[in-house]
Amino acid sequence: MSGRTRAPGTYGVRLVRSKYLPLEPHPDSCTPDTFREFLSRHEGEPLAIDLFSGAGGLSLGLKRAGWTVAAAVDKDERALETHRHNFPGMSLELDLGSLSDREKLLSLFEGVKVDLVAGGPPCQPFSRAGSAKIRSLVEAGVREEQDLRKELWRAYIDIVLALKPRAVLMENVPDMGLADDFRVIRIIEEKLERADYATQVQLVDAWKFGVPQHRRRLILLARLDSQEFRWPAPSQRHVTLRDAISDLPPIPEKETGERETPYPSRQKLSDFAKVMRQDAVKGLVHDHMTRPVRDDDRELFSLMDEKSLYSDLYEKYKDDPDKARLFRYDTEHFTDKYNRLGWNELSRTITAHIAKDGYWYIHPGQPRTLTVREAARIQTFPDAFRFAGMRSDAFRQIGNAVPPLLGAAAALAVRQHPEDSATEPLHPFWRTVRKELTGWATVLREDDGWSLLPGPEMGAPQAAVAALLSTGRGGPSSTAEAMAHVRGLTSITRAVYAKLLACAPNAAARKSLERLEGIAGKRKPWEDPEKVIEALAFKPNEKSVFRLLMNNDLLLASQGAIRVAERVAGISLRASSGDEPANALNDGRVNLSKLVGAGDEAPLRMAAVRLLSLTECRAAGPSCTKCPLQSLCASESVLSEEQEALF
Known part of the structure; x- marks a missing residue:
């Protein structure tokens, strides 16, 4: 018998409400009307803006790292009262989901040089607890399924691109990346890189920077003046x-x-x-x-x-x-x-x-x-x-x-040093890597690689066969004959099905292909990829391969794909480093997200990474001379001085 459940409406102790604590504004706080006077008092100081500031945890980190927070923006009236008391500058109550409110903010900074834009778009929809709560509210009919707070990152990046600060800092829960294959983070990085920013994304354990709690956060940094991000040395001792x-x-x-x-x-x-x-x-x-x-x-x-x-x-x-x-x-x-x-x-x-x-x-x-x-x-x-x-x-x-x-540590990583004086647009490392990877995959797809990569010749029948054979040990070469039988088809006939079974490279592959029995000879199921997935009862990995080859944007974070990404980054696999396995996998997914990037060609790059992991970039005995990324790959050996500066 388990423990009891508390009776509804009872608590068993007298609830004591605390009194409201009103706080006076900081002596150097200002309003939009007096903002220019504030700027004149702080001439020459590096200015920062804190978006979605809350009470000001990140603002305080920025202050510790040497910035003057010229403006903080939030919708929470009481949090802004806290911010206004503890910091100089403007504490603005604005809804950044509103275009007119964003324009108000930008108009205040017209002609003002902003050094850093920081912030953390609301994270509840991305956290596991928040997602569960939102699902329950949707099921109860209390809220819309599409939560607009998920889109506030777009407002954040729009403001960044409009102000074009020297540096950018974004903080959020890890699930903002992990829950959707880093899609939002990849899009943000791509937008920043197109604007000539060098970027860095990390999952950071807050305790390593003196925070006495278990807290892992996703930090995205960007800067225009350098490709170096100089984090302070992490501590190996817990503050208990x-x-x-x-x-x-x-x-x-x-x-x-x-x-x-x-x-x-x-x-x-x-x-x-x-x-x-x-x-x-x-x-x-x-x-x-x-x-x-x-x-x-x-x-x-x-x-x-x-x-x-x-x-x-x-x-x-x-x-x-x-x-x-x-x-x-x-x-x-x-x-x-x-x-x-x-x-x-x-x-x-x-x-x-x-x-x-x-x-x-x-x-x-x-x-x-x-x-x-x-x-x-x-x-x-x-x-x-x-x-x-x-x-x-x-x-x-x-x-x-x-x-x-934690905010101070992240801010220090983008603080400007005398040697940071890029006079020409930067060429971000990962953007260069992705360009090479895309070029190689595009050429390969136009030749014999059509059956291995998403593209014009990859439809549901081809992707289904490739997915069913994807767990075999023979590698891409063992599937070539089977893929040749389905090239150019819009469905799989009974005759083609028989040929596929006959050319199966082994008993396990034949057993996988036998799952085509139910839809071989039919046309209708092949018109809907989701019906193909259901009919063939794909296993999780098979489903991912199928969707990837059908040009879906996803990270197929296999051990092999992560190996490729980490070799390019010059980071040895963490299996032997003492990190917790879950953290090692998540950190590996960060590097994979950098390699794959965002945009229309992201599925092609992901498939290309998967292909490299199965062929040239094997765990043992990699064929580096045949790898299209050889000239950019730092591998697991000592980095060159030029590459080392890029990380």
Whole structure:
């Protein structure tokens, strides 16, 4: 029997609303009417714009890295009140999905030299949790299936191309790339490269830059003045929760903290805590407030450590009448309903969900959830940074923010150095590689390669046969006879089906081709590629090969394709580097996305990469002299000085 479910409409503890915290504007803030005066006070300083700024996590990172944030734009009124208090410049409430609002922003910067445009288009539709929530709302008829927030990246890139800053920084959740084969990222990169920007995309672990939490983010950088991106050296040491929050005062049991609390005296501070306390009011910590907790939850929290699962605790105590009463949720569905953090560990990722439910963030030393200030510390907001609104507003702003230390690291990667003085348009490395790859594949397709690549001669019958034979070990050469039998056909007749079975290179290939039995001799199914997929019951890899050969834009992220991309990039495969396998695969997909790019010819390039992985660029004994990318490939050996500068 599993744990109970809480009765609807009950919480079991008196809910205490915090008072609204109003914040005055920064002394050097300005409005559109006084913006030119602001610019005159900051003449000669590198100016940045922060789009979709929220409370200003990324703005603070830009400030740390040396920029003056001239304008921040968002739709969240309370987040903008926070931004306006903590930063100079304009904090503008605009809807960047509106063309007229974008034009208002651009008109303010007419004739102004902007050095950097930064921002993170709303990420909820791209995150796994957000996608699940949106699906449920669509099914309930509450919202439209097409979420326009997905398209705000177009507004972002339109503003970038209109202002043509020296550098660009975009931050988002990894799923913005992973969920759609990096299609949006590839399109953005291609648009930037056409405007002569050199680009870089990375999946970055925030803890490597001093952020005390598990948080992986997608960072896209671009610059006009150089092809170098000089990230600060990543740390190999975690900043633990003990480093991050142990100096903050304990909160008495059954209390929720205060807006102002004295720091404990005579403490030995971690280096992180020293940085967080800089510029704060001496002796006082602000916003050290949490939510009230039920007595039974508090008791359950005391039974937990950082390794405890809610479901495991229930199994341990279900036969103890005194303890079994503490479990209010169905443990079959809520295995990790509560999560206690560990002093010597990184925190769980701080998200906007903390504004609604703090039970994923149980304090490592007290039976309560995190306070606003503790969450801010974990996101690397210093103690002097205040958040407008009520307690829930502050939690939401913190959870939605870019960790300032991560923002600073990414910004430093595009900071201008004296040697960065490109006087002519750059020739981005990956754009050059893609041009060579496209040229080679186009010539090959016009000759014997018609059966291996998407193109005019590749229809549903040809792609189906190629897909059915794609898992064989014989390689492309073993499929040549079969493909010759279907060349030029719009359907597969019974006679052709018999020929295909007769020329099958082995028993496994024959068994795959026998799946054509149901539609051989019919014309109608071949008119709809989706019906072909259904009729042939394609396995996932076969389906991908079929769609790719039918000119669908996708990343076929096989081990071989990733091997080609990483060899070109001069990065050895991470299987032996100690990285987690999932992270290694995702990082490999980033490099594959750079090699494939976007546009009408992306499917041709993807198919060409797949072909190279099966022929010239094998895992062992690659035939580099026959590879069309040989002159550009850094391989797994030492990079030349010229190539090294490109990464």
